[in-house]
Amino acid sequence: MRPDVHALVGAYVLDAVDDLERAAFERHLRECADCRAEVDEFREAAARLADTAWSVPPPALRANILDAITTTRQDPAVPVRAVTPKRRFHLVAAAAAVVAAAGVGAAVYAIQDQRVRQERAVAEAARASEARVRAILAAPDLQVREQTLTSGGRVTVASSKLTDAGVIMLAATSAPGEGRVYQLWTIHDDDPASAGALGEGQAATVRIVQGLPASSAVGVTIENAPGATTPTTPLDALVQL
Incomplete structure (x- = not known):
């Protein structure tokens, strides 16, 4: 078919x-x-x-x-x-x-x-x-959540407890300005951990995150290149899991 x-x-x-x-x-x-x-x-x-x-x-x-x-x-x-x-x-x-x-x-x-x-x-x-x-x-228990970015675009988070992993897909409208990058964060018990920063000029990525279902939220920030150790607030997007 x-x-x-x-x-x-x-x-x-x-x-x-x-x-x-x-x-x-x-x-x-x-x-x-x-x-x-x-x-x-x-x-x-x-x-x-x-x-x-x-x-x-x-x-x-x-x-x-x-x-x-x-x-x-x-x-x-x-x-x-x-x-x-x-x-x-x-x-x-x-x-x-x-x-x-x-x-x-x-x-x-x-x-x-x-x-x-x-x-x-x-x-x-x-x-x-x-x-x-x-x-x-393809996991049968897949859960998908989306949130728009304040800067334009969206972030999609798909997670599966059966695979104990998830996928974060970022599709921003445009890349941040010169010297700035998008950075992804997983948040567990109000404790953020970096899930990786994009390169300068990048506005889209797909990131596999092991253990993502244990997180309570996924955040997106705009940071000075090449990234930060703690997220800058306010966040550009926050996806509650």
Whole structure:
């Protein structure tokens, strides 16, 4: 069965649709402002992380994503927001786009005789990260929460107690000013811990956080590069878990 046309957003951005799906989705885009906005967001996030470098995703990526969706059991008792197959597809596709773009962006620094080995290592790391993200997002107890950023954009937090892990996906409207970076925080019993800072000029990321379900909240701040040891207040976003 083909996915609902709305669910083709991620695959379309990744160029992982066939000719019939592409034609149908492009017709749909002319009438659906929401899908046009999502396409623009996904493309912008991937472009920023890739630093103007981009390549076609692996041929198996779309099949793997669709397979993960069709084999995922849905939990009707999720209390926060129902994680439907369409929504799960969007999360997986968006995360895969950013993970793939990050791998490509890192690969451009490979030089001379080390280039092949470095590119292979980057590709393997990207595949491992993608697989881990897909495994977390396919968990039957997945809970998803979103919050808008004061500076513009949004942060999405998906967590699973069964995997004892979560995924933080940041998609800001734009990068902070020169010398400033976005930084992610996990908060447990009012004690914040850094979950990593983005690089200068970056406005999107996907971070896997082991043990995330034990946290009470996830925060986003804007800090002086390369990051801070304690969060600057007020936070740009706070996602209660």
